[in-house]
Amino acid sequence: MSGPWLGVDLGGTLVKVVLLRDGVVSERATVPTVRGGAPATVAGLADVVAARVGREPGIAGVGITIPGLFDADGNAVVVPNLPGSWGGQPIVAPVAAAAGRPVTLINDARAFGLAELELGAARGADTAIGIVLGTGIGGVVIVGGRLHTGAGGGAGEIGHQVLVPDGPPCGCGNRGCLEALARSGVIAARAGTATIVEAVEAARAGEPRARAALEEAAAHLGHGLANAVTLLQPERVFIGGGVAEAGSILLRPIEEALRRMAPLPPPESYSVVPAALGSWAGAIGAALAASGAGRPSGIGT
Numbered sequence: 248m249s250g251p252w253l254g255v256d257l258g259g260t261l262v263k264v265v266l267l268r269d270g271v272v273s274e275r276a277t278v279p280t281v282r283g284g285a286p287a288t289v290a291g292l293a294d295v296v297a298a299r300v301g302r303e304p305g306i307a308g309v310g311i312t313i314p315g316l317f318d319a320d321g322n323a324v325v326v327p328n329l330p331g332s333w334g335g336q337p338i339v340a341p342v343a344a345a346a347g348r349p350v351t352l353i354n355d356a357r358a359f360g361l362a363e364l365e366l367g368a369a370r371g372a373d374t375a376i377g378i379v380l381g382t383g384i385g386g387v388v389i390v391g392g393r394l395h396t397g398a399g400g401g402a403g404e405i406g407h408q409v410l411v412p413d414g415p416p417c418g419c420g421n422r423g424c425l426e427a428l429a430r431s432g433v434i435a436a437r438a439g440t441a442t443i444v445e446a447v448e449a450a451r452a453g454e455p456r457a458r459a460a461l462e463e464a465a466a467h468l469g470h471g472l473a474n475a476v477t478l479l480q481p482e483r484v485f486i487g488g489g490v491a492e493a494g495s496i497l498l499r500p501i502e503e504a505l506r507r508m509a510p511l512p513p514p515e516s517y518s519v520v521p522a523a524l525g526s527w528a529g530a531i532g533a534a535l536a537a538s539g540a541g542r543p544s545g546i547g548t
């Protein structure tokens with residue numbers, strides 16, 4: 248890895264930017280996400296990247312996360328948790344044209360997993376499963392010490408496995424997905440609070456409705472992870488994202504439900520751990536993707 252590499256994590260409210268130099272994060276910055284639709288948001292990204300590359304022409308390449316799926320030409324396919332119409336929206340071409348550097352796209356959960364694999368909680372693991380709890384529920388699968396992205400490039404969508412047939416509608420268009428049952432907005436609504444942070448605070452204070460909401464979410468998350476663990480027999484399960492920062496009040500019941508519903512893998516054969524890199528994992532993973540880490544299993548470009 249030479250570089251340096253620029254990593255850009257596109258979120259609904261903030262764009263996080265890191266510079267990865269010799270495998271070390273040497274700079275972190277945030278800028279507001281430009282609103283007003285997908286073309287405006289991408290133009291804003293292109294401006295941020297072009298400005299940063301302009302100040303440091305040595306930047307060798309740029310990685311960008313999107314909270315959704317994209318095609319082999321670098322156009323968005325579906326981005327359920329960002330406002331605007333994203334289907335077919337070019338991302339790689341306009342940013343590469345503005346920056347004059349190669350641009351690599353990577354799904355945000357896969358970027359989280361790549362960062363945790365190279366520098367965080369999944370380091371050294373041969374087989375691992377990661378889950379990111381937030382506005383949506385992202386996932387990532389590591390097999391043979393590499394990101395596994397599957398034939399279509401979108402493997403790891405743990406949040407879109409159906410747990411309740413004909414259950415509540417999901418942003419992906421299906422019904423009864425894990426994400427539809429346990430994303431942050433659903434937990435807050437069940438808890439009767441405005442935000443997930445308030446739900447966690449209320450649960451910590453012993454408020455019964457909030458405690459029940461967290462317990463129900465943990466049961467669904469444990470169920471989804473149990474299916475994945477039974478299928479893949481990982482040595483490690485790592486849990487990250489803003490909701491996971493609730494800590495043991497959520498992570499312990501998730502692990503209990505997971506172990507109860509996955510009786511086949513020997514209990515000592517895997518550990519369940521919190522992610523290590525916090526909210527910067529996506530941007531770090533984007534920079535790693537730009538550097539070529541995770542290939543040749545195909546992270547998309």
Ligand SMILES: [Zn+2]
Pocket residue numbers: 406407408417418419420421422424426427
């Ligand atoms: Zn879904």
